Amino acid sequence: MLLKYCNFFSLFLLTGCASQPNDGSYGPGIFVGLWHGLVALPSVVVGLFTDVRVYNFPNSGYWYDVGFVVGFLASIFLLVLWISELN
Numbered sequence: 001m002l003l004k005y006c007n008f009f010s011l012f013l014l015t016g017c018a019s020q021p022n023d024g025s026y027g028p029g030i031f032v033g034l035w036h037g038l039v040a041l042p043s044v045v046v047g048l049f050t051d052v053r054v055y056n057f058p059n060s061g062y063w064y065d066v067g068f069v070v071g072f073l074a075s076i077f078l079l080v081l082w083i084s085e086l087n
Contacts, residue, residue, distance in 0.1 A: 027058055029064055031067060033065065037068040039071075040068075041072075
């Protein structure tokens with residue numbers, strides 16, 4: 001049981017790795033979008049109290065969006081899986 005809580009807490013610690021918008025010298029692509037999608041749910045919670053953005057702009061466009069959506073759907077799936085294991 002303690003291991004599950006440690007995993008959940010570590011997810012919140014990883015949201016600190018969500019990068020902020022860059023200076024425009026490059027546009028993040030599919031892998032950055034995937035990462036931002038995975039940490040989107042905890043980033044929303046952290047964003048209520050700090051200046052963390054969920055979506056990176058400017059980005060490379062379509063491929064960033066694809067990565068973000070796939071990552072976000074994966075985070076929802078993992079959350080549902082984690083809740084079902086608690087019951």
